[in-house]
Amino acid sequence: MTLELQCVPTSEIIPLRHLVLRPNQPLSACFYPGDEDSNTVHIAGKIGDQLVSIASWYLESHPQISESSPWRLRGMATHPEFLKRGYGRDVFYFGIETLKEQHGHFLWFNARVSAAEFYQKLGCQALSTGTFNIPGIGPHILMGRKI
Ligand SMILES: CC(C)(COP(=O)(O)OP(=O)(O)OC[C@H]1O[C@@H](n2cnc3c(N)ncnc32)[C@H](O)[C@@H]1OP(=O)(O)O)[C@@H](O)C(=O)NCCC(=O)NCCS
Secondary structure (H helix, E strand, O other): OOOEEEEOOHHHHHHHHHHHHOOOOOHHHHOOOOOOOOOOEEEEEEEOOEEEEEEEEEEOOOOOOOOOOOEEEEEEEEOHHHOOOOHHHHHHHHHHHHHHHOOOOEEEEEEEHHHHHHHHHOOOEEOOOOOEEEOOOEEEEEEEEEO
């Protein structure tokens, strides 16, 4: 079966966010600021009824990003049983195309260091030299790319 990509409401992506990104935290920790903003985009990749990969995109500034109206990527996750099949990449590029339609021109995100190479393969690069720790999650690095 082929991967179906679509924009979905927050409620649809929360279970996979919880499973992959916040497994040891309460469900309430899986709701991010801006999830319900009208311009926020939640992308889901599904195989039939199975949710296999997700990502969310927010119109959000960052003190180290000078581009106007940048977009932020959060909650990029692929179901553990569906890793390394290209689904994360497909969700990412579907998000990029969706943001292009909204005239987005720059994307930033706090990448887990463990996922930095994945993002590099998607045309992203480090925007700072140092890493920083997010308690309970681990080391991160600021990354981004043109949309
Ligand atoms: C990072 C993550 C979303 C990648 O999802 P995925 O669906 O397995 O990724 P893809 O299969 O689309 O991978 C695309 C390419 O990146 C590579 N890749 C995937 N994850 C990687 C990783 N952690 N490190 C290095 N390379 C990675 C793949 O091998 C593939 O390379 P190729 O094009 O040379 O074959 C997934 O590993 C995940 O959910 N990790 C846990 C949560 C997480 O860290 N999310 C990111 C938060 S910032």
